[in-house]
Amino acid sequence: MTTIDPSVQAELARLRDSIDNIDAAVVHMLAERFKCTQQVGHLKAEHKLPPADPARESQQIDRLRRLAESAKLDPAFAEKLLNFIIAEVIRHHETIAKSS
Numbered sequence: 001m002t003t004i005d006p007s008v009q010a011e012l013a014r015l016r017d018s019i020d021n022i023d024a025a026v027v028h029m030l031a032e033r034f035k036c037t038q039q040v041g042h043l044k045a046e047h048k049l050p051p052a053d054p055a056r057e058s059q060q061i062d063r064l065r066r067l068a069e070s071a072k073l074d075p076a077f078a079e080k081l082l083n084f085i086i087a088e089v090i091r092h093h094e095t096i097a098k099s100s
C-alpha cells in the first residue's frame with residue numbers, strides 16, 4: 001500500500017471538501033432547474049405546445065458555449081451537458097403531455 005505524505009493528504013482532503021460543496025450546489029441548482037421545467041411542461045401540455053423547441057435550444061447552446069469559453073470550460077463539454085439535461089426535460093414534458 002502507498003503511504004501518502006500528511007501534507008499531501010491534507011491538501012487532498014481540502015480539495016475534496018470543496019468538490020463535495022460544488023457537487024451539492026450543482027444538485028441543488030439542477031433541482032431548481034427541474035422545478036421550472038416541470039412548470040414549463042404543464043404549461044406546454046395545457047396549451048398543446050410541442051415538448052421540444054429546437055430554436056430555443058440553439059440559442060441556449062450558443063449562449064452556453066460563449067459562457068463556457070469565457071469561463072475557460074470546454075465549450076463542447078458545456079454543450080454535451082446541456083443537451084443531456086434538455087433530453088431529460090423533453091422526456092419529462094412528453095410524460096406530462098401523455099398524462100394530461
Ligand SMILES: O=C(O)C(=O)C[C@]1(C(=O)O)C=C[C@@H](O)C=C1
Nearest residue numbers: 040051052053054056057086089
Ligand atoms: O424552454 C422550453 O421551451 C423548455 O421546454 C425548456 C427546455 C430546457 O430544458 O431549457 C427544454 C426543452 C426545449 O426544447 C427547450 C428548452
